[in-house]
Amino acid sequence: MTAESPAQIVQSLFPLLAEGKTREAAALFADSVSFSIPHPPGIPWIPEVDSAEGMRTFFELLRTHVQSKEFDLRQVIADGDDVVLIGRMVSEVRKTGRDIDTAFALHATVEGGRITRYHLYEDSYAVAKAYFDE
Numbered sequence: 001m002t003a004e005s006p007a008q009i010v011q012s013l014f015p016l017l018a019e020g021k022t023r024e025a026a027a028l029f030a031d032s033v034s035f036s037i038p039h040p041p042g043i044p045w046i047p048e049v050d051s052a053e054g055m056r057t058f059f060e061l062l063r064t065h066v067q068s069k070e071f072d073l074r075q076v077i078a079d080g081d082d083v084v085l086i087g088r089m090v091s092e093v094r095k096t097g098r099d100i101d102t103a104f105a106l107h108a109t110v111e112g113g114r115i116t117r118y119h120l121y122e123d124s125y126a127v128a129k130a131y132f133d134e
Contacts, residue, residue: 003113004113005078006078006080006081006082006083006108006109006110007076007078007083009028009110009113009114009115010083010085010106010108010110010115011073011076011085012028013025013028013115014071014073016028017059017068018068018071020063022056022059022060022063023056025055025056025059026052026053026055026056026059027052028114028115029051029052029055029114029115029116029118030052030111030112030114030115030116031051031052032050032051032116033049033050033051033052033054033055033115033116033117033118034050034109034116034117034118034119035049035050035054035055035058035118035119036118036119036120037119037120037122038121038124039124039127039128040124040127040128040132042131042132043127043128043131044061044065045058045061045062045064045065045066046058046061047061049118052114055118064094065093065094065095066091066092066093066094066100067091067092067094068089068090068091069090069091069092069099070088070089070090071087071089072087072088072089073085073086073087074086074087074088075087081109081110081111082107082108082109083107083108083109083110084105084106084107084108085104085105085106085108086103086104086105087103087104088101088102088103088104089101089102089104089122090102093130093131095131096130096131096133098129098130098131098133099130100122100123100126100127100130101126102122102123102126102127103122103123104120104121104122105120105121106118106119106120106121107119107121
């Protein structure tokens with residue numbers, strides 16, 4: 001039996017999230033996680049995260065506040081333990097009914113079969129506009 005590659009581990013996260021399996025998704029993460037999503041203050045679905053349990057909280061908050069509409073993974077770049085996913089996602093903010101339509105890049109690191117880094121880069125202006133603009 002072959003161990004999963006870092007790219008396979010990171011990519012296995014998204015079907016779990018699509019199915020609402022936040023506990024299983026969080027189980028992919030190590031006890032200590034480097035988490036970063038640059039965002040404007042006041043976005044309620046981006047908490048402080050430093051652990052697998054924090055990732056579970058993040059995934060649950062995300063499901064509470066945002067409805068995924070489209071997820072298009074366009075490229076996976078893997079180099080050793082580092083994996084970069086590039087794509088586009090569209091999500092609806094439940095509070096406002098407005099869409100966040102953004103390109104994204106996710107830099108993840110896998111060590112010992114668990115994700116230790118989750119740094120997501122997206123259009124923070126589009127996030128703020130969809131959440132705050134009246």
